[in-house]
Amino acid sequence: MSSPIERLFTVFDHTALVLQEELKCSYLEAVAETGENLFHGDVLQEEVSELSKKRLKKEYESIQLESFTNEQIRKAFQLAVLKGMKEHTQPHHQMTPDAVALFIGYLVDKFTKTYFTLSILDPAVGTANLLTAVINQLSGKQVKSYGVDVDDLLLQLAYVNANLQKHPIQLFHQDSLRPLFVDPADVIVCDLPVGYYPNDEQASHFRLKAEKGHSYAHYLFIEQSIRYAKEGAYLFFLIPNSLFTTDQSGKLHELIKEETFIQGLLQLPLSLFKNEKAAKSIFILQKKGEHAKAPKKALLAELPRFSNKEAMQAMMHKIDQWFSEER
Template identity: 80%
Template structure:
């Protein structure tokens, strides 16, 4: 017997293949189209032949979305998106690994345990996999969320993904380093886009602009995110391990000292990455504010492999102890 995730993935896969053929588009674009059809329980593309329309409608009828959990929907849609990204790789089409998204969700839950209502922003939302994972693990809270991305196909996938999971996220298709029309957030989650930002004129508005040449996009994203965070709000970044050893690390360090307190830095297991240069960590900041106290000691750890349950549970206990001593004084 196939699992619910497999059943739903097979549906996305079969119907996307039909639409890819009919619409002469990429598999990834077809995934967005079929997700939208499934949500509306109809075939919305007028150029699809009558025969294919019948086949598609039959497929959609056989699936009752309300019988699936949000996580099942998210995972199956993510599998279809990953398949599409493998076929058509673009450097910025990378998805946050599931284990990392789940771990960030756990951290967001811990740091915001006392909040009843939250505003969450992901300024590099991609397909909204990270953002919807976090939303699926914040039960009982009133949450408003925003996602911003410059890539129009990714934002379409994000919007379909959110609709299928019934998350009312507001999406903006724009350069996130331009002024954003979003509320200031209690929480920012972001898998930082790493590299150079090509628009020097816009970069010149930022404190962390490069003195000469292009600025680092990931530095500007950190600054922009802090600007759009409320006083005392938390930021959870996925950062390259080289962040603090680059040629502009000193300026970043000075800026962070002025604007935020570092709550934690958790290094992800190297086994997750193709090579050491690609390795990342979870960096947790809190924006300064009148009631914000720096922790007596930041949460620093090298995380074990997520698949090693025993060692992982021991690590979670350590993190729980850190919260007990730091957050409940």
């Protein structure tokens, strides 16, 4: 007997393959199309043959979306997107590992324990996998969420992903490092796009611009995120471990020190990454403001493998202890 996630993935996969053939598009584009069909309970593409329409409808009718949890929908959709990304490998089409997305959701929930309502912004939203994983952890809170991305296909996938999970996320298709059309948020989550930002003219509006040549996109994303955070807001970044070892890191240190309090730095297990150079950490900041204060000591830890239940429980206990001492 297959699991609900496998059943739902199979429907995404089979129907995407039919649409890929019919529409002569990439598998990833077909995933977006089939997700849209599933949401509307119909085949929306006019160019699909009658025979294929029948096949697709039969597949869609074999499942009831209402019987799946948001997390099951998110994970099944994510599996389909990951399959598509394998053949569509553009370097910026990387998805936040699932265990990491869930762990960031757990941290956001801990830091916003006293909030009844909150707004979340992901300025590099991609397929909205990280953003929806976080929202799914915030049960009992009223959440307004915003996502920005320059890649139209990723944004289309984010739109479908949000619809299937019934999350009213406002999505903006634009360069995330230009002025944004969003109000400052209570929480920022961002898996930082690592690399160089090609638009030197736009980079010149940032303190963290490079003296010469292209600026680091991940530095500019941190500065942009701080700009669009409310006073006292929390920022959760997935950062490369090499963030503070570059020739430009002095300016980054200054900005972080002036604008925020460092709440924590949690190093992710190396086993999650293909090589050590790709290893990342979760970096937690709080923007300065009237009610914001520096922790007595920041939450610093090396996380164990997520599959090691005992070690993870011990780590959660350590984090709980930190919160009871700090809050």
